[in-house]
Amino acid sequence: MARSNETFNKKEKEKKRLKKQLEKKEKTAERKNNSSKGKSLEDMMAYIDENGNITTTRPTNNVPKVISAKDIVIGVPRQTAEEDEPLKKGEIIFFNSSKGYGFIKSLTMDENIFFHVNNLEFQAKEHDKVTFLVEKGPKGLTAVNIVKAD
Template sequence: MARSNETFNKKEKEKKRLKKQQEKKEKAEVRKENSSKGKSLEDMMAYIDENGNITSTPPVAGRQNKISAEDIQIATPKYVPEPDDLIKTGVISFFNTAKGYGFIRDAKTQENIFFHVNNLNYQANEKDKVSYSVEKSPKGLSAVNVTKI
């Protein structure tokens, strides 16, 4: 009698391969059953309740609030400066006459704001009380129209 060409190891590998194939088919069937394809529109619909939460139940007809399209803001509102924000006061905390720049410490926020000699309306010294307005520069905020109080 001749020996079989299949060894024990080959048989085990074949069994594992067939088992994997079977598991793969079972998983595919489960995915197919649970997939959302082919559902009706009502099954896929989501609603928002009065608290802003997403639910699957439709809202009650009597509780609906009417909202006009003009009331909805998609972007952030534009910043409109108040009159007291336009002209600020502060104290010159640092001034370098050789290089021509300095910093003003704001009286309200205690924030340091950069200024250049070209934006001065007088001969500046450290610890001078000044009024100024702020404008945005490429490197941040800078003071313009700096005048002594």
């Protein structure tokens, strides 16, 4: 007896091919039904309302708003200083003398500020009360000109 030339794999490939053809025919029929050919110009128009939103209805108010050039702000407004007093008070909460850095808990800003031993003007230890200036460093705020408070 001779074997059949059709294998399981061939049958599966044929099913997939027929399924793709059927899907393609359905998509073309759907596109034909939903095509915009033959619509009037008014049906294809889109309008922009006074807020910049796209709508299908024609706006009734055609008078444009008058905008003064002084009202337009381009860029970022200048930042105001957080406080008039640049000298801050705080307490050293961590200090590693072998590595030469530590953190100060600021009393006014409620955050920890990094400092390096080069910015100290005295021999520091933990829980010392200090006054300092704050500068913007490459990785965040940094305390400089650190002096022991009396």
